[in-house]
Amino acid sequence: MIEITNVSKSYGDTCVVDAVSLSIPAGGITSIIGPNGAGKSTLLSMISRLLPMSSGKVSVDGLDVTHTPSDVLAKRLAILRQDNHLSARLTVRDLVGFGRYPHSKGRPTLEDKAKIEEALDYLSLQPLAGRFLDEVSGGQRQRAFVAMILCQDTDYVLLDEPLNNLDMKHAADMMKLMRRACDELGKTVVMVLHDINFASWYSDRIIAMCDGRIVRDGPPAELMTPEAMQAIYGIDMSVQEVGGKRLGVYYG
Incomplete structure (x- = not known):
């Protein structure tokens, strides 16, 4: 469980x-939504200790993120930031x-190498494994970053606007992948999203800031x-029910 107590920045x-x-x-997917400047990404960064808190406390399964050694925390919690670009030429x-x-x-070790291959398989990246990142599409590159996070093998996965710069198809594919990671691998996913319909369709809980x-704060x-x-x-916004889910249509 992630416990956030009186956190301010x-x-x-x-x-x-x-x-x-x-x-x-x-367990499950929790999506954080809200307008620009609402504090969504800042909150996510403080949960992951990428950004210091002005006050308050965050704990992950009882571990205070402020005082837990980095190598211990990194085995429990992983984060994919918005600015996940790398200048190094990597495959x-x-x-x-x-x-x-x-x-x-x-x-x-051999176990680490096996985990890498498992992550590549899980995200259908084996055919691209030997290609450089600048030789694959934006959607494929984003999948590679998600594979890196899953390869870290943590219980908790934090994603900051993972659908940025993805078209509708690739965005839907990304959400399906995260849903599978929760349902099949037992991951707990917390993500910042701007698309409320994707949040409604795939999330178990939505937090609005x-x-x-x-x-x-509640179910979709x-x-x-x-x-x-x-x-x-x-x-x-009007709201329509499609396939048992509620989707919104903005009209002014």
């Missing part, structure tokens, strides 16, 4: 995340192998209402 006099408290139980297999560093410390605070059916969309985004 300020830059000078500007409060970006304001005393957020949450419990995220193990897809090289990149995926980085996920084993917390375990191998740069000296991969606005002005650094949580304004809605509870958040996908015209009233909730008005409260979160200040927009008029």
